[in-house]
Amino acid sequence: MYKTLEDNEGMIFIFDNEQSRSFWMKNTLIPLDIIFLDKNNKIVDIKENFQPCREDPCESYQSKPAMYVIELNAGTIEKLEIRNGDIINFSLIK
Secondary structure (H helix, E strand, C coil): CCCCCCCCCCEEEEEEEEEEEEEECCCCCCCEEEEEECCCCEEEEEEEEECCCCCCCCCEEEEEEEEEEEEEECCHHHHHCCCCCCECCHHHCC
């Protein structure tokens, strides 16, 4: 479990198909921004400042249909001015 996440780090989840995704923050220690992308890498949904779960039952977030999900430090979406409809170029991610 991560206690911190560097500014230019994150996690990407790659799924086999596009469908609604459910995410929760159980066993997560830091708040996160979550970006949901369709099969064309277009942002279809955003969850900002999703807080760690402190007690059961944990809040879950049901997204619009997505094939990729990116988790970043809370505040990154606002800082980078990321918006629904933006296209993420994965070749730029290192």
